[in-house]
Amino acid sequence: PEQLGTIQGDIWTKGFPKYHETYYFFSIKTGKASLFSQRLKVLATQTPPLISSLKKARDDHNFISMEREKYITAEKLKGIPKKEIHPPTVPIANALIAFTSKGLKAIQDDSPSKNLGLLDIEDTDPAFVAGMSSDKVRTTLNDPATKKWDVLFQSTKIHGLLKIAGSSPEMVKERLMRIQVTLKHGEAIEDAAPTDSQVVGWTRPNDRGKEHFGFEDGISQPRMNGIDSPDPAPEPNMNTAQELLIVTDKTASENQDVRRPAWMQNGSFLVFRKLEQDVAAFECLTKKYWAATKCESQEQMGAKLMGRWQSGAPIATFETKDTADPGKAKVMNNFVYGAESPCPVSAHIRKTNIREKLDGNEPDQRCRRTRMIRNGIPYGLDYKGHENDGSTRGLLFACYQGHIEDSFQHMQASWSNEPTFRNADFGHDPIIGQVPDSSEGKPGKLKTSFLGSDKSLQTVEFAPLVTLKGGEYFFVPPISALSTPLGS
Ligand code: N7H
Structure with a gap:
């Protein structure tokens, strides 16, 4: 064209x-x-x-x-x-x-x-x-x-x-x-x-x-x-x-x-x-809580927060462990969720792309209108396991859409920040959820839940891992x- x-x-x-x-x-x-x-x-x-x-x-x-x-x-x-x-x-x-x-x-x-x-x-x-x-x-x-x-x-x-x-x-x-x-x-x-x-x-x-x-x-x-x-x-x-x-x-x-x-x-x-991403805090969180929250491994807890394993394989399809074939994971976009999905409702990629009907509309206008093209890039040196290494790092997030209120703002405010969106039990998006600062200007805490291996509801509360710098x-x-x- x-x-x-x-x-x-x-x-x-x-x-x-x-x-x-x-x-x-x-x-x-x-x-x-x-x-x-x-x-x-x-x-x-x-x-x-x-x-x-x-x-x-x-x-x-x-x-x-x-x-x-x-x-x-x-x-x-x-x-x-x-x-x-x-x-x-x-x-x-x-x-x-x-x-x-x-x-x-x-x-x-x-x-x-x-x-x-x-x-x-x-x-x-x-x-x-x-x-x-x-x-x-x-x-x-x-x-x-x-x-x-x-x-x-x-x-x-x-x-x-x-x-x-x-x-x-x-x-x-x-x-x-x-x-x-x-x-x-x-x-x-x-x-x-x-x-x-x-x-x-x-x-x-x-x-x-x-x-x-x-x-x-x-x-x-x-x-x-x-x-x-x-x-x-x-x-x-x-x-x-x-x-x-x-x-x-x-x-x-x-x-x-x-x-x-x-x-x-x-x-x-x-x-x-x-x-800005606090990589030390992310690693610390999954290391500290994976066993207590009845996850199979530290990696699995990370995957429950993100909705994908580090290779990109969706936890909706690969429940207990990452796939050994990252090439396969990369084209792994052909999946939906549904009531029994192993992917928590709170996971970052499930909060930001519903992949199922909302309020019974088909095709779902709301989900389609919220979608965006993301073309950001990381910044900063790699985290090498030394806390307070004097360096900062994160993502230069950039997304394109036809309407900001309908897309980015809706996703951030009504989905990721909203603990009761779709299911009041599951809380915030653990990656990008934001809560207002306290009256003294201190960052609030995020609360997010997922099911443990025995299907019990597990909740973690933590200071945000991602901070807006402008x-x-x-x-x-x-x-x-x-x-x-x-x-x-
Ligand atoms: Fe997210 N991450 O690297 O941890 N994101 N994101 N994001 N994000 C996605 O599926 C990340 C942010 C979306 O269609 C993946 O392509 C980090 C904002 C959407 O299934 C990973 C930050 C917003 C999707 C990350 C961050 C979004 C998505 C999986 C901030 C919008 C697609 C890779 C530092 C408000 C969901 C993939 C789908 C996927 C990460 C920010 C939105 C790994 C670190 C601010 C729509």
């Missing part, structure tokens, strides 16, 4: 191919929005493009696997054993640009002749307009006070984001620099905060694909009807594109508020959260809108 050329490439099941990623937060300089718009148009029309479409992301994935295959075949012909074949990394960089509502407002205010329809967005997307640091959003999500956030995210001047992904830090750096030069850094844009305005992530070199708690991530993603081919092991619910993208065309949009301005078509909302809501426009109306 032709829209592949205008949808930004990270808004896709596979996202940008990456080993390294930089998030750069910028501000449009006061009084310089017209210059910025001119530069944005230049950025949008450059060849080869500096901002990557979905078509480019898809071509890159295909190119990488072709190169890999070629290399492996050639090495095999030389008689090199499979174990010793390590295909080199293909040098690649891709970039996405996104704006906060403040950024859109800065562009609009400087060019009264433009009509971005921001009043309509106030009606349709109030959380986006308010921003993640607003009291309204923070109380909805039980987020910690902004004074506890990283200084960068306390900035009131974040107007835009460049999310740059690539094969190496050098490839990423070079792409970022070229975009900064094009957008006239120093003249039209500047760093969003007086401190370092970049956040850097990487796929952990010793454990690619796994996040810091040790679990394989990026297994379950919605597929977009009309864009992705059906999954060989399909999830029960294929998403229509309009649950993940903005659709302003009345005939196509069954779920969305069509009052959004037409230029937003094929864009998507991006939720960014820097989430974040923001962005809109990722279609590439066409960077020329007009955002550019000029």
Whole structure:
């Protein structure tokens, strides 16, 4: 479909191919929005493009696997054993640009002749307009006070984001620099905060694909009807594109508020959260309680909290131990839960994807509308078993969706944070659940339950393992809108 050329490439099941990623937060300089718009148009029309479409992301994935295959075949012909074949990394960089509502407002205010329809967005997307640091959003999500956030995210001047992904830090750096030069850094844009305005992530070199708690991530993603081919092991619910993208065309949009301005078509909302993970606390929790809570092993308790084993194998299918075949686990998305499922209702992946009927609706609108594309990346050095090692680590969480309130906010607030969701006995999502700070500003405790091997209800109470260090809501426009109306 032709829209592949205008949808930004990270808004896709596979996202940008990456080993390294930089998030750069910028501000449009006061009084310089017209210059910025001119530069944005230049950025949008450059060849080869500096901002990557979905078509480019898809071509890159295909190119990488072709190169890999070629290399492996050639090495095999030389008689090199499979174990010793390590295909080199293909040098690649891709970039996405996104704006906060403040950024859109800065562009609009400087060019009264433009009509971005921001009043309509106030009606349709109030959380986006308010921003993640607003009291309204923070109380909805039980987020910690902004004074506890990283200084960068306390900035009131974040107007835009460049999310740059690539094969190496050098490839990423070079792409970022070229975009900064094009957008006239120093003249039209500047760093969003007086401190370092970049956040850097990487796929952990010793454990690619796994996040810091040790679990394989990026297994379950919605597929977009009309864009992705059906999954060989399909999830029960294929998403229509309009649950993940903005659709302003009345005939196509069954779920969305069509009052959004037409230029937003094929864009998507991006939720960014820097989430610090306390790996020592996670390991300590499962080590201390697995036997007392009648789990078969420490690993099984971890799997009950997550809903998957470290390999990615779902506990719904592999109840007592992990599968020895991680390749098999990876395609293990074809399962549902049901009343007798060994997967606790509170487990992270069950809280965040119901995979069954809610309130008897079929197909379940609520579940489908809550789904999101997740394309985050870990940050920080590996935890090596030394508590207080002076390092912090976690996940640069990024997800795309057609509507923030319906998707991310609903998942976080009404499912993960809500101890009574579906079954009052099972409590919070143990991974990302958030409770409000106490009146003295101390973090509250999470309480989560699951069944032990003898089917008895077991409950653990603990300080949250994941802490928000800041974040923001962005809109990722279609590439066409960077020329007009955002550019000029
Ligand atoms: Fe989660 N983790 O690595 O421990 N997540 N997540 N997440 N998450 C998932 O199925 C993790 C966070 C979802 O369709 C897996 O792809 C961590 C937020 C959704 O079955 C693992 C953090 C939100 C799914 C993790 C974190 C979500 C999912 C299994 C924070 C949204 C898919 C891999 C530091 C509000 C569920 C997989 C499905 C899966 C981890 C955050 C949502 C291992 C560490 C904030 C929708």
